[in-house]
Amino acid sequence: MKQRTPVYITILIILCILYIVSYMFVQDTSFLTSPYFWGTALIAAIIALIHHSIGDLIENTKFKTLSDEEKKAYLEAKKVPYFKGLYESAFKKQSASEEKDILIDHGFDGIMELDNQLPKWWLGLFWFGVSYCLVYMLSYAFTDFAHQTPEYDAEYKAQTASIAEYVKNTPPPTIDNAAYSPDNIEAGAEVFKTNCVSCHGDGGKGGIGPNLTDNTWINQPEKTLFKNVFHMVENGSPNNPTMQAWGKNGVLTGFDIQNVAAYVYHINQEQKPITPAEGGAAPQGTPANWEK
Ligand code: HEC
Incomplete structure (x- = not known):
């Protein structure tokens, strides 16, 4: 028993x-x-x-x-105290004569189960696992070791520091060195959604502000489309203060302007114009003939 x-x-x-x-x-x-x-x-x-x-x-x-x-x-x-017995049982030798003592009280189809000693290698591995678990749990509970919250904080700080470092060492693009890159379209779409969509409509189809998807433009201060958009967002419209100077006023950085200009370039050059029949605003200004 x-x-x-x-x-x-x-x-x-x-x-x-x-x-x-x-x-x-x-x-x-x-x-x-x-x-x-x-x-x-x-x-x-x-x-x-x-x-x-x-x-x-x-x-x-x-x-x-x-x-x-x-x-x-x-x-x-x-x-024998419980823990002492537990400890000693690990070293007990198994003998065949004890079989009836280790017969477990259940069987099926005549197959009986014996409560045999576990192999030493198995027990060793088991207690190694248990002690490892204990060390891990205690250090997790009381130290910063292997704890995801401090790890996350440290990584977050390192990343924001490296971003700040990058921004400090990389002057924002100006109209002279800004360039179109398809990689900036997605970020530009976000800038557009936040700042421009209220006047220029979904996808730039126009509203209070002109349709940005067609080829007629009121303001054409620059020779290429990308620079023209950069110029307009940086300086605003000379005729209509509704279109403010986002760059000069300090609302948008050179990075934002470069991004949103890429987005406007994308919807104007790489997608079909949204015509008045499709809900776009009627053309305003004169047809543009942008240089490549
Ligand atoms: C408060 C409304 C308003 C907002 C917001 C606005 N615009 Fe405009 N935008 C206008 C108006 C109105 C014009 C037409 C100006 C004119 O008649 O010269 C214009 C003109 C432009 C033009 C030149 C179009 C042309 O045909 O000459 C561009 C490019 C432009 N906006 C881009 C943007 C971008 C990019 C943003 C977001 C950063 C933005 N606008 C935000 C109202 C707005």
């Missing part, structure tokens, strides 16, 4: 699991003041005690079926 696990160990394991699961869901220890947490712990402990008492009854009944010798051996083994 096997020795049973003491009930305080069962309750301790239940409390640990309850703590870990609550921590996983709540992400801090505020649940320790919740009556629900302690209520659950109390009910779990009571159930464990009831379970243990039922075990006592079964143990008593089984004890009566043992021979005198077995009874003595069982009572002797019961005196």
Whole structure:
């Protein structure tokens, strides 16, 4: 007959699991003041005690079926403290004569299961895993080791610092050195959505401001389309203050202007114009003949 696990160990394991699961869901220890947490712990402990008492009854009944010798051996083994017994059991030799002692009380189709000693290499690996887990959990709980929040903060700081460094060392583009790049279209679309769409409409189809997808332009201060858009966003319209000088006023940086100019170039040159029949604004100004 096997020795049973003491009930305080069962309750301790239940409390640990309850703590870990609550921590996983709540992400801090505020649940320790919740009556629900302690209520659950109390009910779990009571159930464990009831379970243990039922075990006592079964143990008593089984004890009566043992021979005198077995009874003595069982009572002797019961005196050994739980952890000592656990430790010693790891070094116990298996002998064939003990087979009936290690027969587990269930079987199927005549196949019985023996509670054999686990191989030493297996046990060693198991306890190595457990101690590794413990070290990891403790360092995770009490230090910054392998903790994703401080790691994230450090990476975030390093990245913002490197971005700031890059911006500091890279002067924003001006109309003289700005260039069209398809890579900037996406970022330009964002600038357009935030600043321009209210007047120039979805996809630049026009509204309060002119249609930016067609080939007629009111303002043509530059020879190429890309530079023309850069110029207009930088300086605004000389005739109509509704189109403000986004660059000169400091609302947009040279990077933003380079991006949004790429976007306007893209919708004007690489997509079909949105005609009045499709909801676009009527052409304004004169046809443009942009240089490449
Ligand atoms: C408050 C409304 C408004 C906003 C916002 C606005 N625009 Fe304009 N935009 C206009 C008006 C009105 C004109 C026509 C100016 C004129 O008549 O000279 C114009 C003209 C232009 C032109 C020249 C078009 C032409 O035919 O000459 C470009 C290019 C342009 N805007 C781009 C932009 C971009 C890019 C943004 C966002 C950064 C933007 N606009 C934001 C109202 C606006």
